Amino acid sequence: MQKIKTTLLSIQGLRKVSISGANLSKSIYLGIALTFISYNEANAQFTATGQLRERTELRAGQGTLQKEGDKAALFNSQRARLNIGYSGYRFKVFMALQDVRVWGQDASSINRTTTEANNGIMLHEAWGEIMLNDTVSKIQNLSLKIGRQEIAYDDQKVLGSLDWLQQGRRHDAIVFKYANKGWIADVGAAFNQNKELNTGTIYNGTNPAYPAGTNGIGTMYKSFQYAYLGKKFFFGDVSFLFFKDDFNKYTNVTSGTPAVTSKVYGTGVWSRNTTGIYFNSAVTRKLNLTGSFYYQGGHDKDGRSISASLASVTSTLQVGRKLFVGPGIDYLSGTDGTKAVTADSKSNLFDPLYGTPHKFWGSMDYFYVASPFGKQGLLNYFFKMKYNAKDNLTFLLDIHGFEAANNLSNGAGGKLNSYLGTEVDLLVKYNLTKMINIEAGYSIMKATNSMASAAVKNVATPDLTPQFAYVMLNIKPNFLAKK
Known part of the structure; x- marks a missing residue:
């Protein structure tokens, strides 16, 4: 004005x-x-965008094996987001209000009776960023970002926004950001409490309405601190990450008749440290390699000592003008199922933190999502193919071979076959306009008996050919765009 x-x-x-x-x-x-x-x-200076994402899913064993004869599930979920941003002199603010629901979860068409467990309306993001350098500074960016925000780096294998999940992932955190001449350096921290307190900082990390944490661990971090350093070179990108998340200590107390064991939280934390590197390199004009290695140490949420690792390599070769193909492999360490686990034994189970597992370990979400699949670790052999038929039409085909990275016990002192199954994922993406996208996917797995065993996931009389299909409409309007 x-x-x-x-x-x-x-x-x-x-x-x-x-x-x-x-x-x-x-x-x-x-x-x-x-x-x-x-x-x-x-x-x-003012931005206003939105998103309406409708996804109809047919699940016949998605996420977990079904029993033979179980009926498939069919439902439609919806995400609605309103994103408002404003840039002023040396500051930015951004808010994303979202509503996530399944059609019909409200018991009435006129009265809202949805419980917290059904997600519903929430504030997905609300942050402010203060520029610490003025407009004449030679530094490209020096800022402090604070509030509810998505935290995502590199290929999002360990830190990502998890956009496939309708409610997504976000953190309440503060991040110091630096960028200049191809270098990126971020330092961030978070500190959680259940509510306002007058004494103490005990945090139980659980909410009965929502399954806290990731990858089935069931516990939210009390705090985290991390440092990220990245550099763009002529041959590609290289980055380093150190991430420490802390979990409130507890003791198990048994009381009552009949006896009931419960957690009693006290002072102090168990800290888990994840350190690693990532690279993305153009080896030739048509061959690209992406890889990462992470080591995890410290203690897990239950106080067990950790020594675990993740290693990954993905290749992408351009064949012709429209076709991209490439094999790859992921290794995530796990627990030896043939050895007894004691309170003093070390855990070799790698937890891929707060990443985007749907992107890497199959569209059927068997590994490192919400189920305990993967406790023996994972070897993921895969071959990916992408074909750009037109500027607005893309076909993708992924083939995965899943194998336990450690021994599986048969419960009688012997071992099971470590191979878990083969999954095929087919995906089609079509951009009707710049703001309207239609996506459809179909997945099928040929699982083994090991997959359904007590060593992995105990399922009696399992259906070893699970399937999953979906159709998704994504509309992302820019309310201030010119017609």
Whole structure:
């Protein structure tokens, strides 16, 4: 508004100075043009976008094996988001309000009776970012970002927004950000409490309405601290990550008749440390390699000592103008199922933290999502193919071979076959317009008896050919865009 007022005053000045009618007309036209330019500059500081995402799913063993004869599930879920942003002098603010629901979860069409467990309306993001360097600084960016925000780096294997999940993933955190000449350096931290307290900082990390944590661990971190350093080179990108998440200590107390064991939280934390590197390199003009290695140490949420690792390599080769293919392998360490687990034994189970497992370990979400699949670790052999039929039409085919990375016990002192199953994922993406996308997917797995065993996931008389299909409509309007 200040720019517009200044421009209007300049128009008045131009009108007073102009003598001839021609000069007067030119001055008015110039003033009007400057007014519109100033208005567009002021308007560009404000952004308003949205998203409506409808997904219909047919699940016949998605996420966990079904028993033979079980009926398939069919439902439609919906995400609605309103994103509002504003940029001012040396600051930015952003808020994303979202509503996530399954059609019909409200018991009435006129009264809202949805419980917390059904997610519903929530604030997905709400953060402010303060620029610590002014406009004349030679540093590209030096800022402090604080509030509810998505935290995602590199390929999102260990830290990601988990966009496939309708409610997504976000953190309440503060992040110091630096960027200059191809270097990126972020330092972040979070500290959680159940509620306002007058004494103490005990945090139980659980909410009966929502399954806290990730990968079936059932416990939310009390705090975390991390450092990320990345650099763009002529051959690609290289980055380093150190992430420490802390879990409130507890003791198991048994009381009552019949005896009931419960957790009693006390002071102090168990800390888990994850350190690793990531690279993305163009080996040749048509061959790209992406890889990562992470080591996990410290203690898990139950106080067990950890020594675990993740290693991954993915290749992508361009064949012709439209086809991209490439094999790859992921290794995540796990627990030896043939050895007895004691309170003093070390855990070798790698937890891929707060990443996006749907992107890497199969569209059917068997591993490292919400189920305990993967406790013996995972070897994921895969081959991926992408075909860009048109500018707005893409076909993707992924083939996975899943194997336990450690021994599986048969419960009688012997071992089971470590191979778990083969999964095929087919995906089609079609952009109707820049703001409207349609996506459809079909997945099928040929699981083994080991997959259904007590060593992995005990399922009696399992259906060893689970299937999953979905259709998704994604509309992302820009409310301030010109028609």
